[in-house]
Amino acid sequence: MNFETAVFYFFAAILLFAGLRVITARNPVHAALFLVLAFFTAAGLWLMLEAEFLAITLVLVYVGAVMVLFLFVVMMLDINLDKLREGFWDYLPLAGIVATLMVLEMVVVLGGKQFGLSAVPAPIAHAANYSNTKELGRLLYTDYVYPFELAAVILLVAIVAAIALTMRRRKHTKYQDPAQQVKIKRADRIRMVSMASEKAVSTEQISQPEK
Amino acid sequence: MEFLQNLFGFTWPVVWSLAKIVAIVGPLMIAVAYLTYAERKVIGYMQVRIGPNRVGFKGLLQPIADGLKLMMKEIIIPSGSNKFLFVLAPVLTIAPALAAWAVIPFTPELVLANVDAGLLYIMAITSMGVYGVIIAGWASNSKYAFLGSLRSAAQIVSYEIAMGFALVGVLMASQSLNLIDIVKGQAGGVFSWYWLPLFPMFIVYLIAGVAETNRAPFDVAEGESEIVAGFHVEYSGMAFAVFFLAEYANMILIATLVALMFLGGWNPLFDIAPFTWIPAFVWLMLKVGFVLFLFLWFRATFPRYRYDQIMRLGWKVFIPVTLIWLLFVGGMMQTRYGYLFH
Numbered sequence: 307m308n309f310e311t312a313v314f315y316f317f318a319a320i321l322l323f324a325g326l327r328v329i330t331a332r333n334p335v336h337a338a339l340f341l342v343l344a345f346f347t348a349a350g351l352w353l354m355l356e357a358e359f360l361a362i363t364l365v366l367v368y369v370g371a372v373m374v375l376f377l378f379v380v381m382m383l384d385i386n387l388d389k390l391r392e393g394f395w396d397y398l399p400l401a402g403i404v405a406t407l408m409v410l411e412m413v414v415v416l417g418g419k420q421f422g423l424s425a426v427p428a429p430i431a432h433a434a435n436y437s438n439t440k441e442l443g444r445l446l447y448t449d450y451v452y453p454f455e456l457a458a459v460i461l462l463v464a465i466v467a468a469i470a471l472t473m474r475r476r477k478h479t480k481y482q483d484p485a486q487q488v489k490i491k492r493a494d495r496i497r498m499v500s501m502a503s504e505k506a507v508s509t510e511q512i513s514q515p516e517k
Numbered sequence: 518m519e520f521l522q523n524l525f526g527f528t529w530p531v532v533w534s535l536a537k538i539v540a541i542v543g544p545l546m547i548a549v550a551y552l553t554y555a556e557r558k559v560i561g562y563m564q565v566r567i568g569p570n571r572v573g574f575k576g577l578l579q580p581i582a583d584g585l586k587l588m589m590k591e592i593i594i595p596s597g598s599n600k601f602l603f604v605l606a607p608v609l610t611i612a613p614a615l616a617a618w619a620v621i622p623f624t625p626e627l628v629l630a631n632v633d634a635g636l637l638y639i640m641a642i643t644s645m646g647v648y649g650v651i652i653a654g655w656a657s658n659s660k661y662a663f664l665g666s667l668r669s670a671a672q673i674v675s676y677e678i679a680m681g682f683a684l685v686g687v688l689m690a691s692q693s694l695n696l697i698d699i700v701k702g703q704a705g706g707v708f709s710w711y712w713l714p715l716f717p718m719f720i721v722y723l724i725a726g727v728a729e730t731n732r733a734p735f736d737v738a739e740g741e742s743e744i745v746a747g748f749h750v751e752y753s754g755m756a757f758a759v760f761f762l763a764e765y766a767n768m769i770l771i772a773t774l775v776a777l778m779f780l781g782g783w784n785p786l787f788d789i790a791p792f793t794w795i796p797a798f799v800w801l802m803l804k805v806g807f808v809l810f811l812f813l814w815f816r817a818t819f820p821r822y823r824y825d826q827i828m829r830l831g832w833k834v835f836i837p838v839t840l841i842w843l844l845f846v847g848g849m850m851q852t853r854y855g856y857l858f859h
Contacts, residue, residue: 335655339602339652342648342664358633358634359634359637362634362637362638362640363637363641364639365641365642365644365645366637366640366641366644369641369644369645370640370641370647370677371644371674371677372645374647374648374651374670374674375674377651377655378651378667378670378671381651381655381663398708437633437634439633439634439637439694485829
C-alpha cells in the first residue's frame, strides 16, 4: 500500500463515518456539522482525483455558503426529540422500500459490466503543469456553452421567483429612502427664526401659579 | 542542511514543511500581537491620547502582558452549553485564518505552496471562517451570543459575494489564479497596478474586507452597546484570546491580499533607481502596513453602521457595482484599448 492509497482510505473512513453520523446523530445541529465534515472530506478525495477545481468549488459553495444557511435554519428550530421520533415505525416500511431501491441502483452502477472497474479504467495521471480549472473552463464555454447558459438562466429564474415570493409590502412598516436621506439640505430641516430678546423672568414668578 | 536531511531520513519532507509553517505562523503571531499595540497607539493619537505607555519602553511590552494575563485566566464553560462545540469553535475560527497563509507569496520565490489555483483556495478557506462564529454563538447557550453569531454569519455570507466578484475582476486582468503570476502581471510602477483599471473593485474589496473581518464600522456582530460582545460574550481567558488572534490574523490576511492583488505586491512604486533598491519583501510589508493603517483609521473615524444599512450596502450597492464593472472590463478587453486592462 503506497502513501496515496493510505490517504485515500483515511479520507474514505472519515467520509463514511461522517455520512453515517449525519443520519444517526440525535441533535440536528450535530447532523448538519457532520454533513459539513462529509463535504470537506469529499473535497479532499476529489483533490486526489486531480479535480482540484471541483474540490475547491465544493468547499466554496457547499461548505462556505449552503451549509451555513442550512445551519442557520436548523439552529433556530425548537428541537423536540420526542416529537421528531414520533412516527418512526409508521414510516419505516416506506423508508425501507426507498433504501432497498437505492442499494439496488448502486449495485447496478458499481457492480455492473457497464460501469465496473474493467469498463472504466482509472484516469491517466497528468503532468504537474496540467490545469484542471483551465480545461473545465474551456469545455464549459466552448463545447457545452448552450447547456451551461441554459442552466444559468433557469437558476436565475429560480432566484427571481424566490425573491418575488418574499416581496410583500406590509401596511404599517416604515421604509427609509437612503437617496432621499443623502439629498437632505440644511434648509430642509432647520428654520432660522429671529426673535426679539425677552425680558428675563424671575424664578419666583414661575414657581408661583397665578391666583 | 544535508546533515539534517540524513538525520531525519524519510520523514525529512514532513519536518521541512513543519519548519516552514512555523516560520510563517511565528512571525504572523508576533505581527498580530503588535497590531493590537499599533491599533491602541494609532487610535490613541487620533483621539489625542497617548495609548499604552506603562509596560516596557513606550508600552512596547503591552501585548505580551496582555497575552500573559489572558493565559492565566480561567476558561469558564457555561452550564447548558455544548462543551465539545464550545471548545471547538475558537479552533475552527483560527484554523482558516492561518491555513490561508499557505499560498500567500512574500517574494517571487518565497511561498509555502505555489498552487496554481491559489486564489480559489483562498476564497474556499476564508469562507469557512464563519463556522467558528456560528458554532460559538450556538454552543454558548446564550441569547446575546446567538444573536451576535446570526448577525455576523449573515454579514459574512453577504459580503463574500461582492468580494468574490471583485476577485473575478483581478482574475480577468491577470488571466491567472496563481498569486505570483497576478503580482507579476502588475510589474512596472504604480500605474500598472490593478487598482487603476479595477478601481471600483479595489474599493469594494477593501470595504468588504473590513466587513468580512467584523471590524468597525461593520462590527454589529459584537456591538457592545446592544448585545454586549456578540458571539464571544461567554468566552474567557485563552479561548477568547484565540478569537481575537483570528480576527487580527484575518485583518493582516485581507491587507496582504489587497496589497498583492491591487497594489502591485512586491513591485516598487516606480521602476527607477532609488525605489528598486528597496528589497521586494520590504515593499510588500510597506503596502500591507498601509492597508492595516486604513483599517485602524476607519475604526477611529466612522460610527457603527446600522444592521439594515450594512445589508443594503452589501447587496444593493457593492454587488451591482462589481457586476457592472465586470461587464465593462470584459467589453473593453475586446476593443483596442484592451491592453489598458491587463
